[in-house]
Amino acid sequence: MMRLKLYGTDIPNAGSGETAATVGTLATPALLLDKDRLDRNLARLSSRMAARGVVLRPHMKTAKSIEVARRAYPSGSGPITVSTLAEAEYFAQYGLRDMTYAVGLAQHTAERAMRLRKVGIDLKMLLDSPEQATILGEAGRAAGVTPSAFIEIDCDGHRGGLTATDPRLFAVADALAEAGVKLAGILTHAGESYSLCTSEALVEAAENERAVAVAAAEKLREAGYECPIVSVGSTPTAHFAENLTGVTEMRAGVYMFFDLVMHGVGVCTTDDIAVSVLATVIGTKPEKGWILIDAGWMALSRDRGTAAQRADQGYGLACDLSGKLYPDLIVSQASQEHGILAIRSGSAEALPDLPIGTKVRILPNHACATASQHELYNVVAAGSDAIEAQWPRMRGW
Amino acid sequence: MMRLKLYGTDIPNAGSGETAATVGTLATPALLLDKDRLDRNLARLSSRMAARGVVLRPHMKTAKSIEVARRAYPSGSGPITVSTLAEAEYFAQYGLRDMTYAVGLAQHTAERAMRLRKVGIDLKMLLDSPEQATILGEAGRAAGVTPSAFIEIDCDGHRGGLTATDPRLFAVADALAEAGVKLAGILTHAGESYSLCTSEALVEAAENERAVAVAAAEKLREAGYECPIVSVGSTPTAHFAENLTGVTEMRAGVYMFFDLVMHGVGVCTTDDIAVSVLATVIGTKPEKGWILIDAGWMALSRDRGTAAQRADQGYGLACDLSGKLYPDLIVSQASQEHGILAIRSGSAEALPDLPIGTKVRILPNHACATASQHELYNVVAAGSDAIEAQWPRMRGW
Numbered sequence: 071m072m073r074l075k076l077y078g079t080d081i082p083n084a085g086s087g088e089t090a091a092t093v094g095t096l097a098t099p100a101l102l103l104d105k106d107r108l109d110r111n112l113a114r115l116s117s118r119m120a121a122r123g124v125v126l127r128p129h130m131k132t133a134k135s136i137e138v139a140r141r142a143y144p145s146g147s148g149p150i151t152v153s154t155l156a157e158a159e160y161f162a163q164y165g166l167r168d169m170t171y172a173v174g175l176a177q178h179t180a181e182r183a184m185r186l187r188k189v190g191i192d193l194k195m196l197l198d199s200p201e202q203a204t205i206l207g208e209a210g211r212a213a214g215v216t217p218s219a220f221i222e223i224d225c226d227g228h229r230g231g232l233t234a235t236d237p238r239l240f241a242v243a244d245a246l247a248e249a250g251v252k253l254a255g256i257l258t259h260a261g262e263s264y265s266l267c268t269s270e271a272l273v274e275a276a277e278n279e280r281a282v283a284v285a286a287a288e289k290l291r292e293a294g295y296e297c298p299i300v301s302v303g304s305t306p307t308a309h310f311a312e313n314l315t316g317v318t319e320m321r322a323g324v325y326m327f328f329d330l331v332m333h334g335v336g337v338c339t340t341d342d343i344a345v346s347v348l349a350t351v352i353g354t355k356p357e358k359g360w361i362l363i364d365a366g367w368m369a370l371s372r373d374r375g376t377a378a379q380r381a382d383q384g385y386g387l388a389c390d391l392s393g394k395l396y397p398d399l400i401v402s403q404a405s406q407e408h409g410i411l412a413i414r415s416g417s418a419e420a421l422p423d424l425p426i427g428t429k430v431r432i433l434p435n436h437a438c439a440t441a442s443q444h445e446l447y448n449v450v451a452a453g454s455d456a457i458e459a460q461w462p463r464m465r466g467w
Numbered sequence: 468m469m470r471l472k473l474y475g476t477d478i479p480n481a482g483s484g485e486t487a488a489t490v491g492t493l494a495t496p497a498l499l500l501d502k503d504r505l506d507r508n509l510a511r512l513s514s515r516m517a518a519r520g521v522v523l524r525p526h527m528k529t530a531k532s533i534e535v536a537r538r539a540y541p542s543g544s545g546p547i548t549v550s551t552l553a554e555a556e557y558f559a560q561y562g563l564r565d566m567t568y569a570v571g572l573a574q575h576t577a578e579r580a581m582r583l584r585k586v587g588i589d590l591k592m593l594l595d596s597p598e599q600a601t602i603l604g605e606a607g608r609a610a611g612v613t614p615s616a617f618i619e620i621d622c623d624g625h626r627g628g629l630t631a632t633d634p635r636l637f638a639v640a641d642a643l644a645e646a647g648v649k650l651a652g653i654l655t656h657a658g659e660s661y662s663l664c665t666s667e668a669l670v671e672a673a674e675n676e677r678a679v680a681v682a683a684a685e686k687l688r689e690a691g692y693e694c695p696i697v698s699v700g701s702t703p704t705a706h707f708a709e710n711l712t713g714v715t716e717m718r719a720g721v722y723m724f725f726d727l728v729m730h731g732v733g734v735c736t737t738d739d740i741a742v743s744v745l746a747t748v749i750g751t752k753p754e755k756g757w758i759l760i761d762a763g764w765m766a767l768s769r770d771r772g773t774a775a776q777r778a779d780q781g782y783g784l785a786c787d788l789s790g791k792l793y794p795d796l797i798v799s800q801a802s803q804e805h806g807i808l809a810i811r812s813g814s815a816e817a818l819p820d821l822p823i824g825t826k827v828r829i830l831p832n833h834a835c836a837t838a839s840q841h842e843l844y845n846v847v848a849a850g851s852d853a854i855e856a857q858w859p860r861m862r863g864w
Contacts, residue, residue, distance in 0.1 A: 118674075131804070151480075153803055175747035176824045199823065205823070350575065351573070352572065358624075364573070372768055373764075373769045406835055408627070410626070436769075442840075443839075
């Protein structure tokens with residue numbers, strides 16, 4: 071399943087699948103994954119959910135890698151969440167069967183998803199309108215399978231879904247029954263929690279997410295509908311929820327890697343961030359306080375998620391080869407293949423002396439966006455510079 | 468050389484290389500390329516440069532596709548510009564030989580580039596320090612080839628390079644001679660032109676780019692150095708330069724596709740934009756003035772280059788399936804796989820009625836960033852909805 075480059079195969083990390091010896095010998099830019107931090111992050115949330123008797127359904131949109139999924143599930147068939155049907159098809163080939171596609175459906179996705187149900191994959195869909203229920207029912211009939219779908223609930227005005235008090239909730243449930251679609255349950259996502267930064271606000275957002283989801287499920291049950299699953303989740307609320315009464319499953323994705331946005335929200339420390347972009351110094355402009363590196367937005371992504379937070383990290387925070395932070399050294403600007411390192415404005419720190427060829431590691435604003443710019447993870451252990459493996463990522467739709 | 472997905476191959480545009488019948492049958496999101504607009508954009512700049520006797524060296528960082536390169540060069544060996552050595556290796560396999568790698572070098576790129584020179588590729592490098600000249604000379608000696616490099620000149624404080632009056636210019640030229648590296652010439656890039664929006668300012672930026680480049684070349688020539696090539700370029704200055712006296716070659720990349728940032732700068736109209744992202748309506752929130760589509764930042768990129776321009780286009784401008792703009796309908800918000808269409812604030816336009824399943828086309832802020840999110844181009848002709856071909860893109864470093 072590795073999607074290999076057919077050129078440059080003699081170049082370490084050119085996607086050849088060959089494993090380079092050390093971080094120091096990798097061609098740059100390159101994506102590094104600290105597997106010990108990954109395992110620690112996975113264990114942190116899974117034990118938190120286990121202690122509350124809530125099923126954890128990790129979202130694979132961040133990692134898009136079977137090797138990462140197998141760190142969470144050394145064996146077994148899930149459960150997982152996916153953000154594209156290409157992810158569902160990819161993970162299905164590795165034996166994962168219990169999946170939720172957490173994006174609203176249209177006709178082409180309904181038909182494509184039913185092909186997976188036809189081969190025994192328990193892929194559950196998401197919708198919030200009677201029209202979508204009808205479309206899904208028709209796709210199921212055409213494929214000769216019984217579809218299963220969640221009704222999306224809007225708990226904080228973030229994106230899609232119906233509010234728990236919206237009378238259309240019953241119209242959708244009726245349309246599902248009429249279309250011959252199994253009601254899997256209700257699903258909500260506290261997307262607005264990403265904009266918070268105090269534990270009080272995060273605890274409140276988590277309780278609101280729970281309360282709205284449970285209220286919607288209760289409404290359906292009181293009206294006689296079966297609503298087995300109450301699915302909530304976002305990385306911030308998953309880590310700050312104090313009470314999950316009535317919730318049956320939790321979804322989260324970026325918690326596996328964490329990033330500077332999650333650090334700004336207050337969910338992790340910079341020492342928890344498992345992914346970084348290895349870059350090389352290719353120029354210096356001391357007169358401007360600049361160090362040029364070969365990681366621009368193509369390697370870091372254009373994500374500026376920390377711009378709205380208390381600490382704007384530019385395009386990322388710079389660390390040395392061992393992962394030790396340089397005080398207040400950020401990627402202040404990025405073009406396609408160039409990044410500019412500079413001291414954060416207002417800081418009294420001095421620009422470090424990094425000669426041409428110096429390797430640095432950049433902690434990303436948004437792990438989902440940064441990882442998606444790369445073909446594979448160069449896997450390292452904490453405190454070691456040996457590349458233990460190269461794990462490919464899938465992409466596309 | 469096609470880098471095919473190994474799953475989902477029965478899905479139109481899942482990267483299988485199979486050509487879907489029409490735009491209407493493509494799974495979404497998908498990248499569309501209007502080949503007639505591409506050809507018109509290519510012809511516009513090549514005829515402009517031909518009329519001025521200046522060599523056009525197109526930058527392939529935007530398209531990253533041999534099929535697109537072959538629209539510019541139906542045959543022959545270039546010249547082209549590349550932004551990564553993976554691009555150089557990719558294009559070399561298709562017979563392109565005259566290349567400039569327009570990113571500053573370090574040891575690993577010098578060594579990797581010399582492997583291409585060893586097999587007869589005329590790959591010219593870029594540097595702005597004596598240290599880099601020494602590194603390149605050593606790599607050349609180790610590979611048994613004579614390297615060739617440009618000295619980077621800084622014409623507007625945008626990024627790297629030496630100012631034309633910097634005495635280090637001669638130190639670099641001396642270091643190149645001492646290291647046995649051929650001085651290809653000088654190279655500059657008017658990167659600040661992207662922030663302009665009047666023809667007067669663009670004409671001025673182009674003249675400054677020319678004057679600084681020619682002054683640096685003259686200084687070197689007066690001191691007895693050969694400086695054959697005077698290379699300048701950015702898409703805005705390439706289209707607004709009135710006088711190119713002393714310039715021998717022009718570099719530009721995004722002009723092939725154009726985008727909303729270039730539209731905001733004033734280099735193109737929206738009818739010149741050759742790439743768009745096909746998306747499907749997956750939800751509606753009339754009470755909030757929202758239409759949800761299945762193209763989020765994974766399909767559109769996180770680039771918000773129009774945010775600083777007079778017209779902020781959000782994450783892109785919405786068109787119908789035929790490419791006709793919906794008045795003031797923009798992608799106002801984007802998450803990983805969701806986009807929210809809304810009427811631009813301050814506009815009196817009404818939200819169009821787009822039911823679930825409606826297909827729309829989104830014009831991107833930044834073609835380089837948006838195209839890089841996709842594996843292939845679905846090629847269409849102007850005014851036709853037939854997919855004529857699927858052209859793969861290369862990626863990585």
